[in-house]
Amino acid sequence: MSGRTRADGPKKVTGAARYAADRAFDDVRYAALTTATIPAGRITGLDTSAAEAAPGVVAVLTHRNAPRLSPEISGPYPHGLRPLADDRVRYEGEPVAVVLADTLERAQEAAALVRVTYEREDAVVDTDAALPRAYRPADSFAPVDTSVGDLEAGLAAADVVLERRYGTASRHHSPMEPAATVARWDGEQMTLYDASQGVFNVQAVVASALELPKDKVRVVAEYTGGGFGAKGFIWPHELIAPMAAKALGGTVKLVLTRAQSFAAHGYQPATRQTVTLGARRDGTLTAIRHDAVNVTSTYAEHFEPAAEGTRGLYAAPAIVTTHKVAPVATILPTPMRAPAEGVGLFALESAMDELAYELGVDPIALRLRNHAERNPSTGQPFSSKKLRECYEEGARRFGWADRPMAPGVQRDGDDLVGQGMASVTMFTARFPASARVTIRADGSVLIEVGTQEIGTGVYTIMPQVAAEVLGCDPGQVRIALGDTLLPEAGMTAGSSTTASVGSAVRAAARALARKLASMAFAEGGAPAETATVEGGELVLREGPVRRISLRDLFGQSGVESVSADGSWAPDDGGYSIKTFGAVFAEVRVDADLRIPRVSRLTGVYSAGRIINPLTARGQMTGGMVWGIGQALLEQSVPEPALGRFVSKNLAGYLVPVNADVPDLDASFVDEFDEHAGPLGAKGIGELGATGVGAAIANAVFHATGIRVRDVPITPEDLLV
Numbered sequence: 001m002s003g004r005t006r007a008d009g010p011k012k013v014t015g016a017a018r019y020a021a022d023r024a025f026d027d028v029r030y031a032a033l034t035t036a037t038i039p040a041g042r043i044t045g046l047d048t049s050a051a052e053a054a055p056g057v058v059a060v061l062t063h064r065n066a067p068r069l070s071p072e073i074s075g076p077y078p079h080g081l082r083p084l085a086d087d088r089v090r091y092e093g094e095p096v097a098v099v100l101a102d103t104l105e106r107a108q109e110a111a112a113l114v115r116v117t118y119e120r121e122d123a124v125v126d127t128d129a130a131l132p133r134a135y136r137p138a139d140s141f142a143p144v145d146t147s148v149g150d151l152e153a154g155l156a157a158a159d160v161v162l163e164r165r166y167g168t169a170s171r172h173h174s175p176m177e178p179a180a181t182v183a184r185w186d187g188e189q190m191t192l193y194d195a196s197q198g199v200f201n202v203q204a205v206v207a208s209a210l211e212l213p214k215d216k217v218r219v220v221a222e223y224t225g226g227g228f229g230a231k232g233f234i235w236p237h238e239l240i241a242p243m244a245a246k247a248l249g250g251t252v253k254l255v256l257t258r259a260q261s262f263a264a265h266g267y268q269p270a271t272r273q274t275v276t277l278g279a280r281r282d283g284t285l286t287a288i289r290h291d292a293v294n295v296t297s298t299y300a301e302h303f304e305p306a307a308e309g310t311r312g313l314y315a316a317p318a319i320v321t322t323h324k325v326a327p328v329a330t331i332l333p334t335p336m337r338a339p340a341e342g343v344g345l346f347a348l349e350s351a352m353d354e355l356a357y358e359l360g361v362d363p364i365a366l367r368l369r370n371h372a373e374r375n376p377s378t379g380q381p382f383s384s385k386k387l388r389e390c391y392e393e394g395a396r397r398f399g400w401a402d403r404p405m406a407p408g409v410q411r412d413g414d415d416l417v418g419q420g421m422a423s424v425t426m427f428t429a430r431f432p433a434s435a436r437v438t439i440r441a442d443g444s445v446l447i448e449v450g451t452q453e454i455g456t457g458v459y460t461i462m463p464q465v466a467a468e469v470l471g472c473d474p475g476q477v478r479i480a481l482g483d484t485l486l487p488e489a490g491m492t493a494g495s496s497t498t499a500s501v502g503s504a505v506r507a508a509a510r511a512l513a514r515k516l517a518s519m520a521f522a523e524g525g526a527p528a529e530t531a532t533v534e535g536g537e538l539v540l541r542e543g544p545v546r547r548i549s550l551r552d553l554f555g556q557s558g559v560e561s562v563s564a565d566g567s568w569a570p571d572d573g574g575y576s577i578k579t580f581g582a583v584f585a586e587v588r589v590d591a592d593l594r595i596p597r598v599s600r601l602t603g604v605y606s607a608g609r610i611i612n613p614l615t616a617r618g619q620m621t622g623g624m625v626w627g628i629g630q631a632l633l634e635q636s637v638p639e640p641a642l643g644r645f646v647s648k649n650l651a652g653y654l655v656p657v658n659a660d661v662p663d664l665d666a667s668f669v670d671e672f673d674e675h676a677g678p679l680g681a682k683g684i685g686e687l688g689a690t691g692v693g694a695a696i697a698n699a700v701f702h703a704t705g706i707r708v709r710d711v712p713i714t715p716e717d718l719l720v
Contacts, residue, residue, distance in 0.1 A: 003614030004474060008223075008459040017223045020195040021180040027250035028182075029058055031241060032107035033260060034097035034114040036089040039125055039329035039643025040298070043087040043096060045117035051099055054113060056106035059248060061240075062097045063087055067247045069239065070211050075204035076233050076491070079300040079332040082209070083236035083243075089118065090299050091331045092644040093263020098240055100252065123329035125638040127170070127270040127295050130326035134293045137325045142305040142340070142427075148377050149318030154287025158278030162355050166347035167710040168693075169635035170270040170295065170645075172262055173336055174655060177225025179265060180255040181238050183245035190242050192219045197227040197454055198491030203484045205234040206242050217242075221482040224454040224492075228337040231454070232493045235265040262648035266334025267636060269294040271306050273347040283361045283369045285316040290348060296325040297332040304333070306344035309425050309690075311377040312576060313348070314370040319377055329643055335493065337626055338686030341426050346630070346711060349422035349694030354707065357407075363698070364391050364400065364582075367423055375576035383575035383675035386606035387423070390582040390669060394421070394604040397665055398584035408705035415588040417599075418703025424581035424605065424691035428682050429494025433504040434487040434567040437466055437512045441551040443536040445470060447479040447508075450486040451501045456685055457615035458497060464611060465502050465679065469509035471532020471539070487565065495579075495683025498611060503677045507566025520548050575675045579687050581605035583624075585695040589703045594718035596700055598628055601692070602665040608673035608682035620666035620688035627692020628656045632712050 011017040048060040066084035073080060083095050097114045101107035124130045137144060155161055182193040190212060196202050199219040207217040224231060237254055245252040256264050271294045278287035292306035307321035336342075356363040371388060374381050395401065403419045404410065410417040435449040447462055463477035470477075480486060489501050516538055517531040530542040538553060540546040586600035601624050610616045633654040636645045647653045666688065672680035693711050700718070701707045708717045 004460055004464060004612055005614065006457060006460050007463065008453065019177055019223050019225050020182055020193045020221065021253065021255045023182045023193040025184065025251040029100045029102065029248060029250065029252050030104040030107040031244060031252050031254040032099050032111035033095045034099065034111045034116070035260065035263065036092055036094045036096050038089055038118045038120045039092045040123035041089050041118045041120040043089065043116060044119050047115040048097065050113040051110040054106065054110040056102040057110045058100045058102065060097060060099050060114065061244060067243050069209045069243060073205060074208045076201045077205045078233055078302070079297065081236060081299070083240050091263065091297065091329055093260065093331065095236055095240060098244060100244060100248065123643050125328050125330060125643050126640050127272065127326070127328070130295055130328045131272060131293060134324040134326040137301045137303040137323065140303050142308055144303065145322045146311055146377055147320045151287050151289060151318045151320045154316070154318035155278040158286045159281040160358055161276065161278050162351065162358055163274065163276040164351050164354060164709060166273045166275065166350055168271045168343050168346055169712060171268040171336060171630070171634045172636050172653060173228040173230035173267070174650065174653065175226030175228060175230060178256045178258060178261050179231060179235070179237060181241040182251065182253045183242040184251045185245040185249055187249070188216065190217045190246065192217070192242060194219055194221050194238060195224050195231055196221045197224060197232040197452055197493055199450055199452060199482060199484050200488055201491050202234055202238060206239065209239050210242060210246060219484045221452050224452055227454045227492070229335040229339065229493065230265050232491055233266070233334055237264055258650065259648040262636070262645055263331055266302065266332055268336035269296065269302060269304055269333035271304060271343050273306055273344065275347050275351040277351055277355050279355055279359065281359065283359055283366045285314055285370045287318040288314065288316045289320045290344070291322045292344060293324045293326055295328045295333065298327045298329055300332045301325055302333040304343060305340045308427060309341035309345050310348050312375045312578060313372065313423060313425050315372040315376050316370065338426060338623070338689040342686065342690045345422065345424070345691050346693040346697070349691060350697055350709065353420065353698040353701070362405065363421055364395060367391065378576055380574060380576040383577045384608060384671055384673040385580055386669045386671055387580040387582070390580060390604040390606050393669065394582040394584050394602055397604065398602040400584060407702045410703065412588070414591050416591055416703040417586065417588055418699045418701065419584065419586045420695050420698025420702050421582060421584045422691040422694035422698065424583055424687060426495065426579045426687045426690055428499070428577040428579060428676060429496040430677065431490025431496050431500045432567060433489040433500045434565060435501065435504040435508045436487050436563050436565055437505065437508040438563040439512060439533065439550065441536060441554050443472065443476055443533055443550055445472065445477040447477060447505055448486045449479070449481055449489050449501055449505065450484055451481050451489040451497060452492045453481060454492050456492065456497060456619065457612065460615055461498060461611050462502065462505050465505045466509040469506055470513055472534065495685040495687065498681050499677045499679065499683060502611065502679050502681065504566050506678055511566055512563070519553055573675055577676050577682065579605065579607040579682050579684065581687060581691065583691045583695045585692070585699045587696060587699040587703055589700065589718060594715040596632060596713055596718065597660070598696060599662050601662060603688060605668050605684070605687060606671055607668060607684045607687060608671050608676050609680035610668050611679065611681055616668070616684055617666050619684050621664040623686065623688020624664050624666065624692055625656050625661055626689040628660060628696065630693040630711055631696035633660070635712050
């Protein structure tokens, strides 16, 4: 398929796209939160009188008078907290009161009038201070620890053993659209307009919390203004709004402030990782060990499987990975673009670069020597893998052959110049999904599926998938999504939507094509591939070409006459399904000020079939920008005395802007993965964010001769 521009682009740039907070109702009450100012303890005093007497205030809810939620909340609500349920404080920023008023300004002013006193308890928020209390978490969606082969024997057989410690900072997602929930209760039905990455997840959790049947909770999210993981699971504000709406009747609108966003939903946890590599003098790996620790909350676990990529990237006879979590007094962390490999590959690929210099081997040559033909931890064949081609094409496009091996020898004016690279891999997530495709007498097609559009191009890609099957122009196809009244699909996470939802759309479209052919050939039907839709006609190419008016076929005009359901659930068939790539970075470091900047970034990826090259490239370059942020800018610094993140705003939390981003070169090798699903496609949304941090750090070493093992890399790290 050729590239197609964003179908939702005009609505977004003209303001016609409606996000959660854009929903307007006459009976709306605006909610504003009062949040805890300590990281741990209990509430000893709570004076709401001034807030209750403020103009326009309808109600002030606290743990003393808030409706009680179900004691057991099921669904994707990992922290399990019932907001406004008791006098305990578990993290700075936890809601302790919600004020409801007739205008947003009055609600916010009254929320500031709530007076709370606390009995503070000792709390640890600093990552390194929490490490002595680290423990092994429970198994979750990935194994906590893995072991293949004899590690000690592998290290003993090595000519070189390299052991290094690396660190990544806590980071916040910071989407353009702050989290928002509009809850409307009509006495029988709860309708939520939510900034969400999973409308069915929200439905399940809210129904459980309010003890309502699921069919009495409808969730709508036609557009979500970025999520990156922050809006994947359900958070306290998404329960507070419907709880208040049900108690008061009518509509409640709750929109988080930017500052509240830093403590109202999860963040990417800081990690401390130790990588041990054993290798022979020729670069052949004999053993790999990767130990990772990430911070979690004191009241629930979030396990970041940072060593996941290490388990399947390089061929070694012995591979051991372990994980621990260290509790800190913050809200529970959560996945962030890109979880697992996005964090762990910084450590592994930095260590591989260090090993290359220890052995005097070119970094690409070292990786090629240890290229894995099968998953080394499971023994499974890869469903598809063109990583060798990625190395070759990336090196050609980047000009890697012209790079000197020695660090610190290239200079351009006041800049020290260096180049580095890293391998890229990412797990492939797939969820069950269903879809319905309907055709009208005028030849227009409607896709209905309860997935979400969070900026990844669903409005563009899914019509392409259906149009390819039906033989029509994508412009004839529109899609309805983001509503629990539609066929169910999973959350938008783990780069899963194209493979999961796209396969369901394809199955439904194929069922529809077969039904159309059967209607046209009542005596037995015709293969779906022989029937295409052109305008208002069904064109049959079984034997002589025949054209049949859809209006005549359906018998009446304007009626949605033919629909089909299609579903597809993941089944790997014994294959290891992953995506791969290679990323190359050039940096320039000011010789005096030591400010590092990325001047070139090239990525080549092996990710199955690419449905829409135009939007796919946008996904990859967006991920590359995330990698620049990880490497050089982003960090949420905890303040031990206050027990909070220092900068809960975009003035102190730095993200890449245009001046930080060079021209980005992103491309794909030609590939079709028949084992990944009927489309041959795999997820790419997070792939572009992996490996970039390590490639930049390796380039910084090549420019300066200084090895920095913690990101973000700051000028202070290079002033030695």
